Amino acid sequence: MLEEALQSAETNGYKLPEDIKLLDVEYPDQEKISVGQADIYFNEKGYSDKVIIHFENDDNEKFSFLIEPFLLRVRLYNSYAEFGD
Numbered sequence: 311m312l313e314e315a316l317q318s319a320e321t322n323g324y325k326l327p328e329d330i331k332l333l334d335v336e337y338p339d340q341e342k343i344s345v346g347q348a349d350i351y352f353n354e355k356g357y358s359d360k361v362i363i364h365f366e367n368d369d370n371e372k373f374s375f376l377i378e379p380f381l382l383r384v385r386l387y388n389s390y391a392e393f394g395d
Contacts, residue, residue, distance in 0.1 A: 326365075329367050329368040330365055330366070330367050331365065331366055331367075332363070332364075332365055333364040333365060333366050333372070333390075334348075334364050335348035335350070335361055335362070335363050335364070336361065336362045336363075336364065336392060336393060337359065337360070337361055338360055338393050339393075342364075348361075350377065356382050357379055357380055358377050358378075358379060359377070359379065360377065360378050360379050361376075361377050362374050362375065362376050362377075362391060362392065362393065363375045363377070364390055364391075371388075372389060372390040373386065373387060373388050373389065373390075374386070374387040374389065374390060374391040374392075375387075376391065
């Protein structure tokens with residue numbers, strides 16, 4: 311079942327615009343992941359792991375999405391935000 315879910319997410323998932331690139335994914339108290347796969351788990355109620363996802367656009371502007379475990383909304387920072395900032 312996990313393989314089916316991964317395939318479905320890859321096929322039906324959101325595609326970033328061409329001018330936006332993913333820089334890395336940061337978990338609390340762990341090293342950032344900038345190569346390979348970074349897993350973010352969501353349960354059936356919409357709760358997830360705590361993570362910051364860092365992006366950059368073609369103008370070298372960086373921004374970050376903070377996903378928190380018990381909040382259903384994502385927080386956007388118009389900078390490269392890190393845990394501990």
